[in-house]
Amino acid sequence: MRMGKGMKKSIWMAAMLVALILTGCGKAASSGEEVVVYNWGEYIDPDVLSDFETETGIHVVYDEFETNEIMYPKVESGASAYDVICPSDYMIEKMIANDLLQEIKWENIPNVSNIDPQYMNESEQFDPGNKYSIPYCWGTVGILYNRTMVTGPIDSWSVLWDEQYKDNILMQDSVRDAFMVPLKWKGRSLNTMDQAELEEARDLLIEQKPLVQAYVVDQVRDKMIGNEAALGVIYSGEAIYTQRENPNLEYVIPKEGSNIWIDSWVIPKNAEHVANAEKFIDYMCRADVALKNFEYITYATPNKAARELIEDADIRNSEIAFPDLSKCPDLEAYLYLGEEGDALYNELWKEVKSK
Amino acid sequence: MKNKKDLLSLPYFIWSAGFIIIPLCMIFFYGFTDRDLHFTFANIASITETENIKALLISILLALIATLICILLAYPLAMIIAGSKLKDSGFMIFVFILPMWMNFLLRTLAWQTLLEKNGVINTILSKLNLPALSIINTPYAIVLGMVYNFLPFMILPIYNALIKIDPNVINAARDLGANSLQTFLYVIFPLSIPGLISGITMVSVPALTTFVISDMLGGGKILLIGNVIEQEFKQANNWHVGSGLSIVLMLFILLAMGLTAKYDKEGGNYF
Incomplete structure (x- = not known):
């Protein structure tokens, strides 16, 4: 590229214009x-x-x-x-x-x-x-399943490790929701900072990976409606909507507990x-x-x-939309784990995803 | 303004200052600092972590395969288009550009619907009693998505290079006794190399950095370097490592472009 004499000046003018545009945006409509x-x-x-x-x-x-x-x-x-x-x-x-x-x-x-x-x-x-x-x-996080595609009762996180559902499982593609599943299954706290417990959860997720069809977020809803998978981890708020669209779908909070x-x-x-x-x-x-x-x-x-x-x-009176909290299994809210905790979870999640 | 040419370049300077230079400076600033804004090389060095290096290698491999397939598909096509009458070639180019009128994300999403277990392709296959195609959520689907999305970027520069070849040069080769194969090998192909190089750059760079295609067609199971960087920014909220890895990726792109430019003897800009 050829650069002319006026370039220095041009850069200044450019910078000023950019600055003008930026401040202009911030001040709009204050009356x-x-x-x-x-x-x-x-x-x-x-x-x-x-x-x-x-x-x-x-x-x-x-x-x-x-x-x-x-x-x-x-x-x-x-x-x-x-x-x-x-x-x-x-x-x-x-x-x-x-x-x-x-x-x-x-x-x-x-x-x-x-x-x-x-x-x-x-x-x-x-x-x-x-x-x-x-x-x-x-709401809660639980398993949405297709009645016509599963055998036996679905009431535990363990079905997500069942070989017969290979390529029929949808997991959440977000770090806390993904780790919540093995942690709760094994009776741990979903806010654990214990290295051994987290490594156990990571190993379980790696073990589960060949069975997982895809890691997705919002698409669990559409894929379950379209009969693409038998089991999916999903937020309770989507359960009513998906059932309206596909009556074969059922939502359950696993007995080991979950996230509220x-x-x-x-x-x-x-x-x-x-x-x-x-x-x-x-x-x-x-x-x-x-x-x-x-x-x-x-x-x-x-x-x-x-x-x-x-x-x-x-x-x-829907048990899905409004479960009775006193009857519910161990429901835990996510807590902020600090920068160190965030970094630890993200690192382990990356190890799962890159396997 | 003394010089009218400078005035004309003003919009470009505004654009590049605001949207290229300043963001680039910020990437370098974040890339070389830690959370307390102290200078560090740790973000750059994080590329050596097993997961990151693996993601980078897979990205390079998939980008290479996709580029190669694009060349094999695009070169003969470009020759056919360049060889046809002007009216026809205009129409054919139009056909190849037509899908680009629709958003890239939507087209990739469409491939997901096509390839899914109960998707369009498998429904048709099962009606015909043929075995189901199960490439969704595998690296094959990612390569397919890359080839589909970036193929026009390979066809156009090669086509442009081919139509710029003076027919007299080809006629001269024929007059001097070269057969079709020799004409192609010693005249047409060498003259089309600059277009080919542009095509390679324009396909391999977005293929190397993509995270959308791998997310949508790979089911989140294959982590490319683009996904790693996206995750650092969006999930881990660690802009420093994300920027550090971006700088490393930029180095790889520069390296790739430098390598290709070395073979680009003409140095022409055909696109």
Whole structure:
């Protein structure tokens, strides 16, 4: 490439223009009342958002993320000031530990009384004292199986190591969910930091690998509906939807126990519209709103009042969407394991994947 | 502005400063620092870990196979297209570019649906009482995806090189008594090498770095170096190691390009 005399000048101009464009983007639309929401993809009924806007006159700026890990650096860097975010349990713990969240003023969110206290208790695992988070959706992880393709009862994680299902098993392609399976099967904690226990889990996953058809995340749903596999590890929130599409599918929480997860609303420290954030969370906790939202996304709502309003008794009393926590086997929430823990799990997972 | 040519190059400079130079500097910054922002070579050295070196070797192997298959498919095709009448060749090029009007991810996803156990191909095969094809979630499917997606990048530069050959040169060879094979070996092929080199670069580089194809068609069971880097960024949230491995990968690409450029005597830019 030929470089002219004016190149130095050009580079300067380029840098300035880039800077101008970048700052320009950040400053757009700051007039009027607004609330900036950062939520999982496809995790809200769009009508709920427009209803909120008409009722309160507060404009919702809505952003979506795919995983907790993608969300975290954006919030940590403070590049964009969100008012309300919906991370999962262990990530909330990490954000509390790193001082990114502010305490919620409960008196400003009266509808929180609709939330079933048992979920507030579960939340204490990652948010002691319920200071920073309000549950939005919750669920378990279990096995989705196709009745016509399995023999005998499916009630244990051990079926995922059964030779007869070779090439018929779908595993989760995310490190914590993948390790949870062998850890719970062998009666360990899914938050273990014990080297020997983790290596045992890694070896089991390596042993299982020839039987696994694929490691996927969202595709478990479509593949199970399409009869591609007999068994798949999946979130309970997808169970109702998949059963509607393919009646041969059944969801079970294995007897050895599993993961219980909660996604909750939090307000970050650098929020610019705290009052609007409180209004938004309060609105989401209203029974009729939570009901409407549940019918759209089918992930279980911790909203007791909303559940009572569900007309379809099968769904209202569904053991899948709303398992009785007291009867459930050993359910554990993921905890934040620190940078060292994250690195250890990721390293072992890489060893499994590269075998 | 004294010089109007400089003014014209301004958009390019803005583009390259904002989207090539600055990101590249950031990759180097992350690649040579640890989490506490101290200088380190550890991220670069992490390529020597067994899993990473294995992923790199598999990536190189699959990229080589895919490039080779692309050459074998593309060269005769390019010759046929270049040899046909101008109207026909335009249409044929159009046919090969047509799939590129659709998004790359969707096309790869379509292959998944085609190859699946109960997919389109196997349904047809079982109707015909033929044995099922089970290449989904294997390295074969990954190579197939690479060849399918990158084949146009091999055809076009070879085609461009071929049509630029002066017919008089070929006629001269014939006049001087060369048969078809000799004309091809000593005249046409050497003159098409620059196009072939561009094609090799344009196929092997994306094939070496892909993570989407291996994810979608490999079922997450085959870890390529692209997947390792993606995982460092997205799951492990360790941008430093991810950047360090990216730098190593860049070195390999530069090496590959340097090697091919060595054989590119013409040094022409045909694409």
